[in-house]
Amino acid sequence: MSGHSSLPQKRPAAFAVMLPVRLPRSNLYLDRSGGGGLFIWQTGALLLAIFLGSVATAQVQATAAQASVLGVLLKWTPLLAQGFLYNLVISVVAMLLGTLAGVLLGLARVSVRAPVRGSAWLVVQFFRNAPWLVLLFFIMFLMPFEVTIGQHTIPLPAWLKSTIGLSLPVMANIAEIIRGAVRSIPSAQWEAARSLAFNRRQILWQIILPQCVKRMLPAWMNWYAILTMATTLASIVGVSEVITTVGYVMAAEARTDLLIPIYCYVLLWFFLYCYPIARYTRRLEARFAER
Amino acid sequence: MDSLAAWFKWLYEATGIKLTIFYDHYDRLRFFEGLGITLELSAVVLVLSLVFGVIVTWLCGSSKMWLRRSMGVYIELFRNTPPLVQIYFFYFAIGPLLPKFEGEPILGSLGWAIVALTLLETAFTAEILRAGVEAVPKATIEAAQALGYSRTQVLLRIIMPLALRVSMPALNNNLVNLVKTTTLGYAIAVPELLHASSQIWSEQVNVPEMMIVLLITYIAIVGLINQVMHWLEKSFELPGYGQ
Numbered sequence: 228m229s230g231h232s233s234l235p236q237k238r239p240a241a242f243a244v245m246l247p248v249r250l251p252r253s254n255l256y257l258d259r260s261g262g263g264g265l266f267i268w269q270t271g272a273l274l275l276a277i278f279l280g281s282v283a284t285a286q287v288q289a290t291a292a293q294a295s296v297l298g299v300l301l302k303w304t305p306l307l308a309q310g311f312l313y314n315l316v317i318s319v320v321a322m323l324l325g326t327l328a329g330v331l332l333g334l335a336r337v338s339v340r341a342p343v344r345g346s347a348w349l350v351v352q353f354f355r356n357a358p359w360l361v362l363l364f365f366i367m368f369l370m371p372f373e374v375t376i377g378q379h380t381i382p383l384p385a386w387l388k389s390t391i392g393l394s395l396p397v398m399a400n401i402a403e404i405i406r407g408a409v410r411s412i413p414s415a416q417w418e419a420a421r422s423l424a425f426n427r428r429q430i431l432w433q434i435i436l437p438q439c440v441k442r443m444l445p446a447w448m449n450w451y452a453i454l455t456m457a458t459t460l461a462s463i464v465g466v467s468e469v470i471t472t473v474g475y476v477m478a479a480e481a482r483t484d485l486l487i488p489i490y491c492y493v494l495l496w497f498f499l500y501c502y503p504i505a506r507y508t509r510r511l512e513a514r515f516a517e518r
Numbered sequence: 519m520d521s522l523a524a525w526f527k528w529l530y531e532a533t534g535i536k537l538t539i540f541y542d543h544y545d546r547l548r549f550f551e552g553l554g555i556t557l558e559l560s561a562v563v564l565v566l567s568l569v570f571g572v573i574v575t576w577l578c579g580s581s582k583m584w585l586r587r588s589m590g591v592y593i594e595l596f597r598n599t600p601p602l603v604q605i606y607f608f609y610f611a612i613g614p615l616l617p618k619f620e621g622e623p624i625l626g627s628l629g630w631a632i633v634a635l636t637l638l639e640t641a642f643t644a645e646i647l648r649a650g651v652e653a654v655p656k657a658t659i660e661a662a663q664a665l666g667y668s669r670t671q672v673l674l675r676i677i678m679p680l681a682l683r684v685s686m687p688a689l690n691n692n693l694v695n696l697v698k699t700t701t702l703g704y705a706i707a708v709p710e711l712l713h714a715s716s717q718i719w720s721e722q723v724n725v726p727e728m729m730i731v732l733l734i735t736y737i738a739i740v741g742l743i744n745q746v747m748h749w750l751e752k753s754f755e756l757p758g759y760g761q
Binding site (some may be wrong): 231259273274352355356357358359360361362364369447451455457458459462463470483486487490491493494497498501502505 | 545591594595597598599600601602603604606607610611612614623687694697698699700701702706712716725726731733734740741
């Protein structure tokens with residue numbers, strides 16, 4: 228008898244196949260159409276709801292003598308927009324610089340000369356693994372505020388220095404993307420081009436790289452979105468971009484009830500700018516993956 | 519240790535290269551405390567974001583539409599807004615709203631950094647795991663369901679072991695990003711590595727030296743993580759899967 232009682236009460240289903248059919252309640256991870264690109268309206272609406280909710284809450288707390296929260300935000304919107312424009316300018320210039328340098332570095336990564344390849348690898352590793360903020364500090368503190376070339380003195384304003392600082396990690400990542408894209412081109416293309424008497428430079432610039440452009444586009448756009456979000460770091464080193472402007476507004480208004488609405492407002496701007504890019508990136512990725 | 523300190527002291531006197539963290543007791547303490555806080559912050563956020571990431575992934579497979587949608591909204595929201603603004607939002611906007619305990623705020627700057635970074639990293643981890651889950655063949659899931667596995671069992675015993683393996687390289691990348699993102703703690707005065715170093719260089723006026731030490735330290739941490747993760751990836755490898 229003792230043998231019976233020692234049997235485990237809940238035996239593992241040895242013949243699970245024999246159990247009555249239990250239909251799964253839903254498509255557990257089987258519905259893969261949604262992907263994650265479905266949510267643009269919902270997410271935007273949620274952010275807007277949080278923003279308006281915070282405005283309303285702040286409004287309730289405000290005393291009658293104070294101006295309405297929405298009115299204050301609207302009043303400062305031109306200044307904030309100017310700050311945001313600064314972010315966009317920094318992001319575009321940094322992306323251009325980063326892409327130009329990244330293409331060269333990426334080509335060095337696939338060079339036939341081992342020393343070139345090795346040193347390019349080192350540079351890429353360095354700038355990919357160093358934190359953005361530390362690189363930004365590095366450039367801000369260690370680059371002179373003006374450079375003199377012969378007779379000309381070129382001033383380097385803070386925004387330009389922070390742009391250069393932000394373009395460094397972009398450069399390293401673009402270099403990796405270039406390398407990946409060059410590697411993804413079938414080697415038959417190289418052989419075919421070589422048999423048609425193209426030299427290495429011609430093969431790269433006329434045959435391989437044009438095909439890489441399409442493959443790189445999603446990753447490149449993704450990095451642009453990341454860079455745009457990283458431009459806010461420039462506020463830490465004293466560039467008057469949108470977050471610095473928020474600081475000015477808060478100092479001018481001296482109202483703590485403004486904090487949540489104003490940060491939500493800025494988050495909303497960034498979201499509206501970056502999310503469509505991310506969404507389009509994903510759509511491009513999906514389209515290219517099909518082929 | 520003493521001879522090392524003496525050597526760096528000599529180096530300063532001979533060449534002007536001022537590495538106070540090797541011979542000044544106070545600076546060394548600050549620097550290594552900062553390093554400790556960076557590592558602690560990274561470790562805590564890593565563990566929390568993995569746990570919450572799995573939970574969010576689980577909720578993403580829920581039968582309830584609104585739950586799936588709201589998880590998607592959460593992920594998109596945190597992935598597409600600047601991390602720095604998120605940290606400011608939590609620290610400056612939400613922070614003052616919390617009740618105080620004996621005159622002190624419940625969450626200090628380190629606490630808010632953990633909260634903000636966890637929310638951010640959970641979104642990234644969940645997105646990575648979701649991609650990993652999508653890589654699990656449908657037939658495998660259907661087979662498990664046909665064998666009478668419940669939803670949670672399918673997730674924990676069939677999907678996650680495979681999805682985690684597929685996601686490993688992306689999770690490694692994410693961990694590296696996390697370590698780099700902890701520098702944002704500087705903005706709200708978390709005494710992490712960057713903040714400690716900035717205090718040292720503003721007192722000792724040795725910006726170039728500290729900058730180089732700082733960069734080398736971060737790159738060493740990241741290199742170490744890459745090594746460990748590479749080894750983990752190798753040891754978790756399944757023959758014929760995920761290569």
